[in-house]
Amino acid sequence: MKRVAVAVAALLAAGCMTTEPPAPEVKLYALDCGSFDLANTGMFSPNHEYDGKPGKLSDPCFLIRHPKGDLFWDAGIPYSMVTPAGSASPTKTMRDKTIPDQLAQLGLAPADIEYFAISHSHYDHIGDANMFAASTWIVDKAERDWMFRDAMRGQPVFSYYSKLEGATTTLIENGADHDVFGDGSVTMIAAHGHTPGHRVLLVKTAGAGAVLIAGDMWHLAEAQTLRTVPANNTDKAETLASMDKVEALARDNKARLVRQHVPEDVAALPAFPAALE
Numbered sequence: 001m002k003r004v005a006v007a008v009a010a011l012l013a014a015g016c017m018t019t020e021p022p023a024p025e026v027k028l029y030a031l032d033c034g035s036f037d038l039a040n041t042g043m044f045s046p047n048h049e050y051d052g053k054p055g056k057l058s059d060p061c062f063l064i065r066h067p068k069g070d071l072f073w074d075a076g077i078p079y080s081m082v083t084p085a086g087s088a089s090p091t092k093t094m095r096d097k098t099i100p101d102q103l104a105q106l107g108l109a110p111a112d113i114e115y116f117a118i119s120h121s122h123y124d125h126i127g128d129a130n131m132f133a134a135s136t137w138i139v140d141k142a143e144r145d146w147m148f149r150d151a152m153r154g155q156p157v158f159s160y161y162s163k164l165e166g167a168t169t170t171l172i173e174n175g176a177d178h179d180v181f182g183d184g185s186v187t188m189i190a191a192h193g194h195t196p197g198h199r200v201l202l203v204k205t206a207g208a209g210a211v212l213i214a215g216d217m218w219h220l221a222e223a224q225t226l227r228t229v230p231a232n233n234t235d236k237a238e239t240l241a242s243m244d245k246v247e248a249l250a251r252d253n254k255a256r257l258v259r260q261h262v263p264e265d266v267a268a269l270p271a272f273p274a275a276l277e
């Protein structure tokens, strides 16, 4: 009887030591990959909530450094779409920092990045995508099919990501979650509707907790409370379901939400080259 008790105690002690593996050292960096200054944000809802209201939008890229490799998320505004200085255009598109220059501050180059992924393939997220054609591209199959459909070939936006077609590719099918490093620290999660394969990224850091990088789930802070869906989203019902899914995910993980186009959310992260970790 006594021997059994000792054995049980030993098992319990062993269990205590093995149930919680140490969290991997994950570092999250936000890079400046452009911004917008809009005289009118009415485009973000067909129901006129934003008509005539100006707005500034951020356009970050993210680097996630993990002991097993680096993941780069989104690729910014194409330089060819930047608004010329002095323009009176009501829509100003800015991009004044390059990805290589920013990576160099960390002693890195695009060729060092093992994994590349995008929230989705709109032009303001794929400007420098070809730069990562030598990385392993992790992509939602629905998004990849949409990017390489016949109607896209020949469109100006196609040229910014065309080289990904030949990249080493990990396809995520049927809306599954994708655990990038196999330890639950960095997960690509389906949040379809803005585009057919739009995704968000859940990053768990050891010290600063969880962060949910929310792509274009909401372009404006008010869009989250008003639940507005831009007219150009590919599926409104799917978008609304994804909003619920992403908010529940943030709650369940006590995650800090980073809506990529909301400047306050991006400014709340450590200023590059500092990292959240």
Ligand SMILES: [Zn+2]
Residues within 6 Å of the ligand: 122, 124, 125, 216, 261
């Ligand atoms: Zn966007």
